[in-house]
Amino acid sequence: MTKLELTGRKAQGERTRKAILETAVHIASAEGLEGLTIGRLALELSMSKSGLFAHFGSKEELQVATVEAARAIFIREVIKPAFEATQGLLRLWKLCDIWLAYVQSGVFRGGCFFAAVAAEFDSRPGAVRDRIAEIMKEWLATLRNAIIEAQDAGHLNKDIDATQLAFEFNSLELGANWAFQLYSDPRAFKRAREAILERLSRYATTAGGPLLSASKTRTSRARG
Amino acid sequence: MTKLELTGRKAQGERTRKAILETAVHIASAEGLEGLTIGRLALELSMSKSGLFAHFGSKEELQVATVEAARAIFIREVIKPAFEATQGLLRLWKLCDIWLAYVQSGVFRGGCFFAAVAAEFDSRPGAVRDRIAEIMKEWLATLRNAIIEAQDAGHLNKDIDATQLAFEFNSLELGANWAFQLYSDPRAFKRAREAILERLSRYATTAGGPLLSASKTRTSRARG
DNA sequence: TGGTAAAACGAACGTTCGTGCTATATACTC
DNA sequence: GAGTATATAGCACGAACGTTCGTTTTACCA
Numbered sequence: 196m197t198k199l200e201l202t203g204r205k206a207q208g209e210r211t212r213k214a215i216l217e218t219a220v221h222i223a224s225a226e227g228l229e230g231l232t233i234g235r236l237a238l239e240l241s242m243s244k245s246g247l248f249a250h251f252g253s254k255e256e257l258q259v260a261t262v263e264a265a266r267a268i269f270i271r272e273v274i275k276p277a278f279e280a281t282q283g284l285l286r287l288w289k290l291c292d293i294w295l296a297y298v299q300s301g302v303f304r305g306g307c308f309f310a311a312v313a314a315e316f317d318s319r320p321g322a323v324r325d326r327i328a329e330i331m332k333e334w335l336a337t338l339r340n341a342i343i344e345a346q347d348a349g350h351l352n353k354d355i356d357a358t359q360l361a362f363e364f365n366s367l368e369l370g371a372n373w374a375f376q377l378y379s380d381p382r383a384f385k386r387a388r389e390a391i392l393e394r395l396s397r398y399a400t401t402a403g404g405p406l407l408s409a410s411k412t413r414t415s416r417a418r419g
Numbered sequence: 420m421t422k423l424e425l426t427g428r429k430a431q432g433e434r435t436r437k438a439i440l441e442t443a444v445h446i447a448s449a450e451g452l453e454g455l456t457i458g459r460l461a462l463e464l465s466m467s468k469s470g471l472f473a474h475f476g477s478k479e480e481l482q483v484a485t486v487e488a489a490r491a492i493f494i495r496e497v498i499k500p501a502f503e504a505t506q507g508l509l510r511l512w513k514l515c516d517i518w519l520a521y522v523q524s525g526v527f528r529g530g531c532f533f534a535a536v537a538a539e540f541d542s543r544p545g546a547v548r549d550r551i552a553e554i555m556k557e558w559l560a561t562l563r564n565a566i567i568e569a570q571d572a573g574h575l576n577k578d579i580d581a582t583q584l585a586f587e588f589n590s591l592e593l594g595a596n597w598a599f600q601l602y603s604d605p606r607a608f609k610r611a612r613e614a615i616l617e618r619l620s621r622y623a624t625t626a627g628g629p630l631l632s633a634s635k636t637r638t639s640r641a642r643g
Numbered sequence: 644t645g646g647t648a649a650a651a652c653g654a655a656c657g658t659t660c661g662t663g664c665t666a667t668a669t670a671c672t673c
Numbered sequence: 674g675a676g677t678a679t680a681t682a683g684c685a686c687g688a689a690c691g692t693t694c695g696t697t698t699t700a701c702c703a
Contacts, residue, residue, distance in 0.1 A: 207649080207650065207699085207700075208649065208650060211650080211651090224542075225542035226542065226543070227451075227539065229453075229454070230453070232689080232690070232691085233690080233691065233692090234689070234690075234691090242651070242652085243651065243652045243653070244652095244653095244691090244692090245651075245652060245653075245654090245692085245693085245694090246650070246651035246652055247651090248691080248692070248693095249650075249651075250650090253691085253692085254690095254691060254692090304542055305541070305542045306541070306542075310538065310597075311538055313597065313600075313601055314534065314535055314538035314539065314597075314600075315451065315538065315539065317529070317530070317597075317600035317601050318448075318449035318450065318528055318529045318530075318600065319450070327601075328601050328602065331601065332602075358610075359610055359613065359614070362594060362598070362607070362610045362611075362614075363591065363594075363610075363614050365594060366590045366591045366593065366594025366595070366597075366611070366614075367587065367590045367591075367594075369590065369593055369594055369597055370586060370587075370589060370590025370591075370593055370594070371590070373534075373537065373538075373541075373590075373593055374586070376537075376538075376541035376542065377537055377541050377551075377552050377555065378552065378556075383586070386582075386583055386586045386587075387586075387590070389583065390583070390586075390587050390590075431669080431670080431679080431680065431681095435680080435681090456659080456660065456661085457660080457661065457662090458659070458660075458661090466681075466682085467681065467682045467683070468661090468662095468682095469662085469663085469664095469681075469682065469683070469684085470680070470681040470682055470683095471681090472661080472662070472663095473680075473681075473682095474680090476662095477661085477662080478660095478661060478662090
């Protein structure tokens, strides 16, 4: 019930907090969670530093909240759409394809939020780093699960190592993000897709193959 | 001649500069080029901020010099050792294997220097970003060249796309670096090696195959 | 309409940042 | 040993950082 009420004394604060975090995610994806300064954030939102600060209590809390907000966006924009596909090879492919499309779309100036902040915090112990590591592990586990489900559905060869393949797909996605951010070259996404599809089709059973080629043309049409 | 003289009025300054940059590379690999502050650097080297600052003139120049120093280390520790191998499949494998071993060795607290600073500066235009992009392009070109040489030597199938394969290898290396920095899991290197070797052996001709298996056992023995 | 709690503000705190300016210490040349 | 260029130090600056404080505005409820 408390989640649904849009008015009330506490409602305005909640709305402001949401607006702050939305801007925070955008800034942080480009300038990092440390480059995300409270003054800069306040300026962008036309509010006072102190008024903004009161919503969080410390910079670290702001950073953690920003990470959490980015996770919600990621789930909404990538995970959920991919999970509309039926479990199996198609969903696995959708997870990768939508991830790449989302990064390429340029919704965030800095590309993948988590790739950016993971590199920033991987040598900086604390609550922020811990949460980032958890969330990226979630993502890796989601990939791995999708692989196993595709195996269980009979779409994918059963004797491939799901952890290994998830690692490879994740690496290719990170590689595409890296190349696009540094060279603005959209061919990086094509290369990542090609590499992923090559593996999928090589490991696909006769039952899984058709699923894949159907998805491939559909995606191309949507992008072209 | 000027390069060889180790004494002279200008010599001391050169030596200090070198010492500064060596420390700078270590700090920057972990805390980033922006987290690399002049005060912190001076403290670590037991010298004054202004005395240190005089060697560079601006923070940006210090950052560029640090990037240059990291490049020199990378060439000395990865490129040169790999180029001792004969041109062809072996050298290609060495480039990847030594890169992974170097990151795994933990010489830098923050893992691959360039992976770290590329993520930090990819949305920050300027001389630093430009130099980082150039150097990483050099690395990608080195990989691509090694692939083409392996093809020319008859070790590798001629109809594979060298640019595509270089992208995939680079991605797997970045992925291993990412996983190791975030989870301290050395299995990430094993996974990257496995993925690279799988591709190499699949694309290897009958002439190239033996080269690879010889190198594989040699590396395993060296690491065990 | 008056009371009240939440929300936002403005000003200031102590630090640290990069960057000047000026002076001193060092080491080489003549 | 005097002269000189180089290398380092000391000190101060303006700006920005995260954070705290007391106050004012806003919006709901009785």
